[in-house]
Amino acid sequence: MTARESFPRLLLAEWTKLRSVSRWAITLIGAAVLTIGLSYLAASGNKWDPRAQAEFVTGPLGKPVADNFYYVHQQITGDTTLTVRVASLTPAQNRRAVQMGSDQMTKVDDPSPFAQPAAGIMIKDGTTPGSSYASVMLTAAQGVRMQWDFDADRKGSASTGTRWLRLVRSGPTITGYESADGAQWQKIATATPKNLPSTVAVGFYVSSPSAFYTTRGGGSSSLGEHPTRADATFDNVLGSGATWHGDAVGKVVPTGKGGAPEGQFTEANGTFTVKGTGKVGPKQPDDDMVEAALIGVIAGLMALIAVGVLYATSEYHRGMIRTTFAATPRRGRVLAAKAIVLGTTSFLVGLVGAVGSFVLAIPILRKQGFTTPAFPRPSLMDGSVLRALLLTAAFMAGVTVVGLAIGVLLRHSAAAITITIVLVLGPLIVGMILPGTSPKWLMYTTLAGGMATQRAKPPTITLAEPWAMIGPWAGIGVVAAWAIVTLGLAWWQLRRRDA
């Protein structure tokens, strides 16, 4: 028999072993049932505060956005061109915010170009929050940008000082330009906003996103928001010559005593001084509906770990391993076959569990306050949802294979199960208690990091759950590294030791 023929046979043999032990087959089915069942039951324990919904509006693409800024505008019908020189942009210092950045609170850094204090010009479908727009702006730290519809962002020059900006509307398209002197113009990009009626608001604006501070640890987290303000001066305003109106667009964050005002503008000799606050861009709550729908994974995972470990150790209890090795003397191949069979099976069990949880829990979560505008309905076909579900199944499969490898290494069910479970759960419990961002390193080094696969949203440090601090690919990478290293050690030990 050639080697090529025998490996599929080996896979078949290992599959038969896994399938025919009724206790394991029941546990495997039970793992999927546990996952779905716990997710379904726990979904009604999740609630999203409806008061927080007021901070979100739905953008033209159906996603939750922030649309708060101070807008000096006029109405223009048809094709138009607006040119403005931004003479200066000065983010106001916030003393209180500086104080908050002391020991206990961590400032949430947002590298997004939408999270910059900015002064620019904008063409927008009226002043209703969430309406379509295109803008070019000078940002405080990320140069000149062109953005539209809360989603698209194109980089212009890295200029920081004075800058000429221009928007040209031609039918459904808007083109943005910038210039150092008002004579030599460079094109940045051409935008086609989703809804652009013939009459639009045209003008210049100032925005300055709030600073966020977070404390976490001891099992909970809190987020503090401090409004900031930016001051800008505009001159050489070349538009239609009609009267300018100033409006604070959108719901401005309550400022409290001594906070930033909503914004204002003054004009003197063609120079406009504008104070503004707020953010124009995507705004997602950090809570993740997909993650909330997958609570049951942790329960299903426990059952899978038990099967994974026993799949290795039971061969030793019963002396079966000697028969196995007599039939296939190349031990590495046996280990590979076991890992492939177990990994595939547990991936499928995990996938059934994850998809089932998602399908059953999402409708309940929508009744519990996870609704628009903050939470658009997630669909199984969304890239991020699909990624979360597939990676969650891969996480479950990876941990199960680690259980198998540790089982081979230790040949002792109790020790192997305990170690694998503690590697997943221990860092979660400890990471929940540890303050600040310190649990990040636990997540990068232990199997607990794999929990990050359950999130469909980007990593954040503002939540109590420590796994939210790392990205899903980092999470699955950690699990894959553990699987490879433990399988390698198991292979080395298998060759070295007597069975």
Next chain:
Amino acid sequence: MTAPRPLRAVRAEWTKLRTLPSTGWLMLLAIAGTVGLGFAITGSLKYTHCDSPCTLDLTKLSLAGVRLGQVGIVVLAVLAVTAEYRTRTIQPTLVAVPRRFLVVLGKLGVLAVFGVATGVLAVAGSLTAGRTMLPGNGFTAAHGFPALSLADDLTRRAAIGTVIYVGLVTLLGAGLGLVLRDTAGALTAALALLYGSPVVAMFVSDPKWQHRIHRFSPMDAGLTIQSTRNLAAEHIGPWSGLGVLSLYATAAVIAGLIMFQLRDAH
């Protein structure tokens, strides 16, 4: 043989457990895990990094290591029961002492003694570690943090409660072992029961449900007794929290006793 029969059964169980090499290692693991994590936590606290007014619960933080260390004693308890089934020692055991009730009670009694002894050593070590580390990090009497001492009523309650906690999780593990008779199953069930609920509570965002989960999960409720400050913020009273855990342990032990009486040993 002069000793009365029940005592002989207890002595047999004592000998069995004492002479297993894993017993000593697992107890050492439980104690070292508890003291080690407590040491790491108290060593990393700094008075200067604390909000003012600083309301850290130093007793609770010093004893927090038991959350990790308990794994050792739970494994010990589960193995003490299930290993007899795997190695078939259970048959000679029952031939020697046909009254099954005595066998189980002897085993549970001996395990409880091991659990409590482990608890005493782990708590003593953790408090000593806290007492040594904390004053050096600025937690002095001058700042309103007298050295941890058993003379303090609340600290004493926390210490005694933690010892009882360790005893109860030992019985919980043994009870699950008797019900499931299978190392893998019992161990997975025990660890999932202890660690699963705090993780689920992290997922759940409704405060009402979080409160319920913390109230009725064996680890969170049982360890409420470690709190010495801001008791009103806890989800359950200190002794009723231990009560919840003892309900779990009692239920597991009673179920185990009944099944042990009814089932064949094989």
